[in-house]
Amino acid sequence: MADQYPTDDAPISASKRSDAVETAHGQMTDAKGNSIVGRSVTINKPVGELFAFFRDFANLPSFMENVERIDVLDAKRSHWVVKGPARTTYEWDALVTDEVQDQYIVWSSQPGADVDNSGRVEFRDAGARGTVVTATILYDPPGGVVGKLIAKMFQREPAIQARRDLRRFKQLMETGEIATAAMNPKQHEEEFA
Amino acid sequence: MRALAWHGKHDVRVDTVDDPEIVNSRDCIIKVTATAICGSDLHLYDGYIPTMQSGDILGHEFMGEVVEVGAKSTLKKGQKVVVPFTIACGSCYHCGKHQYSACDNGNPADNQDIGQELYGQPMSGLFGYSHLTGGYAGGQAEYVRVPFSDVGPIVIPDGVEDEKVLFLSDILPTGWQAAEYAQIEPGDTVAVWGCGPVGLFAVQSAFLMGAERVIAIDHFPRRLELARKFGAETINFEQSAVYEALMEMTGGIGPDAVIDAVGLEAHGFFVDNVIDQIKASTFLGTDRTHSIRQAILACRKGGRVSMPAVYGGFVDKFPLGAFMEKGLTLKTGQTHVQHYMPALLNAIMEGKIDTTFLISHRMDLEDAPKGYKMFKDNQNEVTKVVLKPGFN
Numbered sequence: 001m002a003d004q005y006p007t008d009d010a011p012i013s014a015s016k017r018s019d020a021v022e023t024a025h026g027q028m029t030d031a032k033g034n035s036i037v038g039r040s041v042t043i044n045k046p047v048g049e050l051f052a053f054f055r056d057f058a059n060l061p062s063f064m065e066n067v068e069r070i071d072v073l074d075a076k077r078s079h080w081v082v083k084g085p086a087r088t089t090y091e092w093d094a095l096v097t098d099e100v101q102d103q104y105i106v107w108s109s110q111p112g113a114d115v116d117n118s119g120r121v122e123f124r125d126a127g128a129r130g131t132v133v134t135a136t137i138l139y140d141p142p143g144g145v146v147g148k149l150i151a152k153m154f155q156r157e158p159a160i161q162a163r164r165d166l167r168r169f170k171q172l173m174e175t176g177e178i179a180t181a182a183m184n185p186k187q188h189e190e191e192f193a
Numbered sequence: 194m195r196a197l198a199w200h201g202k203h204d205v206r207v208d209t210v211d212d213p214e215i216v217n218s219r220d221c222i223i224k225v226t227a228t229a230i231c232g233s234d235l236h237l238y239d240g241y242i243p244t245m246q247s248g249d250i251l252g253h254e255f256m257g258e259v260v261e262v263g264a265k266s267t268l269k270k271g272q273k274v275v276v277p278f279t280i281a282c283g284s285c286y287h288c289g290k291h292q293y294s295a296c297d298n299g300n301p302a303d304n305q306d307i308g309q310e311l312y313g314q315p316m317s318g319l320f321g322y323s324h325l326t327g328g329y330a331g332g333q334a335e336y337v338r339v340p341f342s343d344v345g346p347i348v349i350p351d352g353v354e355d356e357k358v359l360f361l362s363d364i365l366p367t368g369w370q371a372a373e374y375a376q377i378e379p380g381d382t383v384a385v386w387g388c389g390p391v392g393l394f395a396v397q398s399a400f401l402m403g404a405e406r407v408i409a410i411d412h413f414p415r416r417l418e419l420a421r422k423f424g425a426e427t428i429n430f431e432q433s434a435v436y437e438a439l440m441e442m443t444g445g446i447g448p449d450a451v452i453d454a455v456g457l458e459a460h461g462f463f464v465d466n467v468i469d470q471i472k473a474s475t476f477l478g479t480d481r482t483h484s485i486r487q488a489i490l491a492c493r494k495g496g497r498v499s500m501p502a503v504y505g506g507f508v509d510k511f512p513l514g515a516f517m518e519k520g521l522t523l524k525t526g527q528t529h530v531q532h533y534m535p536a537l538l539n540a541i542m543e544g545k546i547d548t549t550f551l552i553s554h555r556m557d558l559e560d561a562p563k564g565y566k567m568f569k570d571n572q573n574e575v576t577k578v579v580l581k582p583g584f585n
Contacts, residue, residue, distance in 0.1 A: 167302035175282040177217040181328040184214035
């Protein structure tokens, strides 16, 4: 990639080029999906702590608002139940296709998924500032462009979700809790319904 | 509980609402003993701030007694605390640099979208100041849920009157930061635009930082009198031309540092689509841009510009040429309240700073709607309204 565009170091999530999806596919194993979401966040914690928390997929629903449940099936496989617009849910089995501890995790949905998707999350040491976590997700929006629009209306669009989920991940890891303006537990529950 | 809720333009009411409770483990609940109406609250009142919702509880200058604590709060029931208006986590990169109002985590994740779009990166949460800054319920209420209570609230020693310390929540640190950002050197002449609470505290702070002369500019006689009490020379812009006056008063040099404390006082957020509306009302738009333009023109070559006044959107006719050619330095931003609170509490306790002079009216929380109307209608007489639940 570097050879191909010697004057542009920008990540593919910022790409205006027509081959962005193709480039992203090149970074994945068993890539699936033709819409890209990419987002980075710097978290003021060491790489090891963040990787360990993230790699235990049962932890993910604690900050991924639209993930209803993740059942860890074995070391590489997990079953995801995710909220869609208007009380729908989407389910799939995900397989970790590649990983290096404290560096990256790559996954891909398995045949029979409601939404084909694949992704890569990278953890890069940022010295005194902690760790840069970069998530790149490829997916095929259910219902194509119209489905994406509806999902956006209901704030379940993956680009919006990824941005907010990474902020919540950061909040949870840095402060031990997720910021909320709810005045009491009842309001708090309603917000996450 | 009873709380002052916003229902629309010029429509605030004291409603009965659910009591706040502990939600996260670092929370505390305080029983409010004193809370003030800020100049920036008037802009919520006037309907200028977007992302307000009917029923939002206002107030970001408040203090009270701790009545509930979460498992990770460091406070104890019964302690008296003043709460900073900025909601900061204390553990992110910015908090580590004491840039508390730039906290990454104080604003709930979903609410950060608007700030990210508008400003490039979202700022911290604030109490009682629209959903752009988090949608947190404010302090003009009987009780408040305070997140990150191990970082924000400062404990007040027993026996200290509320009125002496209440303004640590916002306007005193804001005035102090404004003076600090003016990078005052001994012997300097500092000009301050606006003698509202922030401007008046900036006047006091500038002298404490070694300014030889402070020149305060306003048009309300009562406010100019207060500035004079602290040793400032004053210019009434309805009676004299400000640039000409400043040049003459400084022997043709211009002030070494200028502080723009006009407009929304210390905080408030405007999106560009309401800026035109604001500009149309000379009350805000023109005056505000006018003061910063005048400050930059008057400032001496190589001088410093400090801008506690809020500019949320885009500004026309900013004198970029004068700013560059004269080699000025500009420092601005929301106040890092938590950074300044301990030293300013000490200064109050040692009698170096007086804050009670500002209070012109004291009222029951139940009378808050009357307080808003008075404050809006008579800015000359009403310098600060303090609300106390159960005052009557």
